[in-house]
Amino acid sequence: MNKFAIALTAVGLLAVTAGLRAQELPEFPKPQKEHEWLKQLAGEWDTTAEMKMEGQPAMTCKGSESARMLGGFWLVSEGKANPMGMQMESLMTLGYDAKSKKYVGTWADSMNEHMWKYEGTLDPTGKILTLETEGPNFFAGGKMTKFKDILEIKDKNHKALSSQIQMEDGTWVTFMTGTYTRKK
Structure with a gap:
């Protein structure tokens, strides 16, 4: 390449870069x-959960949750517990989709392969978030069915969670309840 071609390329690159800098960046959502x-x-939270399976005594397990904001849009929560004596880890994401006007998120854990995809709403009091999802029915051989996770804010240091499954007859059954206490 001769010196003229190199100089022309350099001038062209400078002109393109200057033009890009002059353009305004798109406005990002707030x-x-x-x-x-x-x-x-x-x-940081201490957790206690009670699980009820039909015909079985209730099982209680303790655990912990560490949750942080990812930017101003997403909550990322990691949990650890020992249900039925087995080590379980979980990862939950929660955000809000302004277009659909719904809370959205995911749940995955180390005890099954299904990724739960949430969509939900906040009640008028601003204290109860109901997240709906679909997943394998562990009472019916893994057949896909509807679930609800209901998160209730008790105060700034306490929250509660209940998980419900929709049975074949359309009724909702609570199979898990949990309490969360903020660590000091």
Whole structure:
């Protein structure tokens, strides 16, 4: 390549770069009040859960949750527990989709291969978030069915969670309840 071609290429690159700098960046969305609501879930928590299976005595397990905000939009929560004497780890994400006007998220854990995809709403009091999802029915051989996780804010240091499954007759059965206490 001769010196003229190199100089012409350099001038062209400078012109393109200057033009790109002159353009304004697109405006990125800003967190909304629904995203702000998620911040109260962040922190370090001690957990206690009770699981009820039909015809079986209730089982209790203790665990922990570590939750943080990812930017201003997403809550990322990691949990650890020992249900039925087995080590379990979980990862939950929660955010808010301004277009659909719904809370959205995912749940995955080390005890099964299904990724649960949440969609839900906050009640008028601003204290109860109901997340709906679909997953394998462990009472019916893994047939896909509807579930609800209901998260209730008790105060800034306490929250509760209940998980429900829709039975074949359409009724909802609570199979797990849990309490969360913020670590000091």
